Amino acid sequence: MQRFREHMVFKKYIDVITLIGKDGKLRPLKIIWDQENCYPIDHIYSVKNGTSVVGGCGLRYECSICGNRRLLFYERDRWFMESEKP
Amino acid sequence: MHTGKERIVLHCDINHCYAQIEEMRHPQLREIAMAVGGNEMSRHGIILAKNDLAREFHIRTGESLREAKQKCPHLTIVPPDFPAYLYYSEKVKDIYREYSDQVEDFGIDEAWIDVSDSVQLFGDGMAIARLIQKRVMEEVGLTVSIGVSFNKIFAKLGSDLVKPNGIVRIGKDNFQKIAWPLAIDQLFYVGRATKEKLHLLGIETIGALACSSRLYLREQLGKMGELIWWFANGENISDVALAGAANEVKSVGNSITTAKNMENADDAKLVLYVLAESVASRLKQKGLKGRVICVSYRTSELKSFSSQQKIEQPTDISEEIAEIAFQLLKVNYRFTYPLRSIGISVSHLHRDRGYSQIQLFKSEKIREKNEKLDVAMQQIREKYGFYKIKRCCLEIDRTLTAFNPEKEHVIHPTGYF
Numbered sequence: 001m002q003r004f005r006e007h008m009v010f011k012k013y014i015d016v017i018t019l020i021g022k023d024g025k026l027r028p029l030k031i032i033w034d035q036e037n038c039y040p041i042d043h044i045y046s047v048k049n050g051t052s053v054v055g056g057c058g059l060r061y062e063c064s065i066c067g068n069r070r071l072l073f074y075e076r077d078r079w080f081m082e083s084e085k086p
Numbered sequence: 087m088h089t090g091k092e093r094i095v096l097h098c099d100i101n102h103c104y105a106q107i108e109e110m111r112h113p114q115l116r117e118i119a120m121a122v123g124g125n126e127m128s129r130h131g132i133i134l135a136k137n138d139l140a141r142e143f144h145i146r147t148g149e150s151l152r153e154a155k156q157k158c159p160h161l162t163i164v165p166p167d168f169p170a171y172l173y174y175s176e177k178v179k180d181i182y183r184e185y186s187d188q189v190e191d192f193g194i195d196e197a198w199i200d201v202s203d204s205v206q207l208f209g210d211g212m213a214i215a216r217l218i219q220k221r222v223m224e225e226v227g228l229t230v231s232i233g234v235s236f237n238k239i240f241a242k243l244g245s246d247l248v249k250p251n252g253i254v255r256i257g258k259d260n261f262q263k264i265a266w267p268l269a270i271d272q273l274f275y276v277g278r279a280t281k282e283k284l285h286l287l288g289i290e291t292i293g294a295l296a297c298s299s300r301l302y303l304r305e306q307l308g309k310m311g312e313l314i315w316w317f318a319n320g321e322n323i324s325d326v327a328l329a330g331a332a333n334e335v336k337s338v339g340n341s342i343t344t345a346k347n348m349e350n351a352d353d354a355k356l357v358l359y360v361l362a363e364s365v366a367s368r369l370k371q372k373g374l375k376g377r378v379i380c381v382s383y384r385t386s387e388l389k390s391f392s393s394q395q396k397i398e399q400p401t402d403i404s405e406e407i408a409e410i411a412f413q414l415l416k417v418n419y420r421f422t423y424p425l426r427s428i429g430i431s432v433s434h435l436h437r438d439r440g441y442s443q444i445q446l447f448k449s450e451k452i453r454e455k456n457e458k459l460d461v462a463m464q465q466i467r468e469k470y471g472f473y474k475i476k477r478c479c480l481e482i483d484r485t486l487t488a489f490n491p492e493k494e495h496v497i498h499p500t501g502y503f
Contacts, residue, residue, distance in 0.1 A: 050224065051224070055114075056111050
């Protein structure tokens with residue numbers, strides 16, 4: 001986990017339950033926070049390649065998780081979020 | 087395909103590639119002087135790339151970590167992560183490939199793109215360059231410098247002029263204005279040795295080279311003299327290779343900076359055996375045999391030398407390669423200073439057709455035996471692991487010989503020809 005000083009945003013790798021479609025596309029369904037809490041992803045607004053302010057790049061999913069807009073990244077072979085908490 | 091119309095070739099260069107990828111992955115590194123460097127403990131301690139803050143301390147790529155630390159004591163050294171660099175540079179090249187099917191890699195961080203046939207879709211060369219630059223920044227978070235020109239040589243020259251994130255167009259209308267006043271060594275394929283020769287001939291700029299006599303240059307410098315004259319005049323018609331086209335292998339080689347210096351010929355011989363085994367195994371994998379064995383070495387004073395020998399029969403046998411390399415070293419170097427690194431390469435490659443011309447006065451039995459030995463060793467290594475079988479002599483000094491050259495080199499340098 002890395003801390004990005006300026007914005008106090010943290011890079012947090014998380015477990016994600018993902019559906020791999022017939023077309024090979026990834027669709028994140030739920031995120032598992034700290035191996036305890038499971039939050040469903042209500043809606044995905046956009047998917048595109050992009051970079052993150054906390055470092056790293058990959059497929060950038062802008063989604064709504066429990067009503068909050070969040071960015072979720074698929075970087076090489078794992079998921080991370082820009083998190084306000086470490 | 088090269089037709090009559092003017093070509094548009096881009097050359098894209100990821101600025102200080104390794105350092106920038108590290109900065110992208112760890113943004114906090116942007117705020118400090120940082121360099122990517124090899125492991126000082128195993129003495130692969132040179133600067134591979136540095137960021138802009140480190141550049142301010144005049145840190146140069148290729149210098150030792152110790153020198154760099156003297157210039158900038160608070161310099162942060164990040165160990166290289168080659169798989170990551172390959173991954174991200176491939177991501178960047180995926181973007182290039184969206185604009186043309188002619189994308190030719192030149193090393194990990196550079197590529198030529200022929201966009202002559204894409205202008206109807208995306209706009210002229212400058213527009214495509216701007217588009218690529220913007221997308222690489224947005225999607226991979228890296229800056230690229232791009233040269234836009236009508237041939238590969240000037241495109242490369244253009245990409246070297248403005249860093250970071252520059253775009254320079256060198257067209258038929260302005261190449262004399264932009265390229266000709268530049269120092270001669272900025273031209274592709276003019277290295278230190280050629281530069282010195284050209285200086286002796288009174289040629290200091292690309293323009294001076296272009297305006298001198300082609301035949302005179304050929305007389306003085308051979309074929310390369312004529313070639314760089316064509317380059318300087320913008321007369322390079324070589325095509326940009328299609329994406330995915332495999333480059334023909336010209337030579338196979340391995341080198342190593344050993345964990346401690348090689349004090350004498352016996353030390354070097356041990357290392358040569360490890361390298362020769364790796365080179366022979368790679369030749370066999372590619373189905374190639376070579377006729378020129380070259381041994382290169384660098385002393386503890388960081389002076390580099392190389393010598394080579396042409397042999398009668400093309401070979402891929404480790405014993406032969408090691409033996410010739412050792413003889414070359416023994417004849418040409420007296421160990422006035424210990425050696426820091428050593429390498430073997432085999433060139434003048436031929437496809438192994440499964441048969442070869444045997445020698446009338448030389449026994450083939452030993453060759454056959456050595457060849458079988460190589461194959462058996464390779465099979466054992468593939469099945470049980472690299473370190474499961476080795477020559478007895480490699481046990482003499484494990485500090486020198488405990489490395490696997492095949493696995494430890496993932497990024498190979500690229501040549502233009």
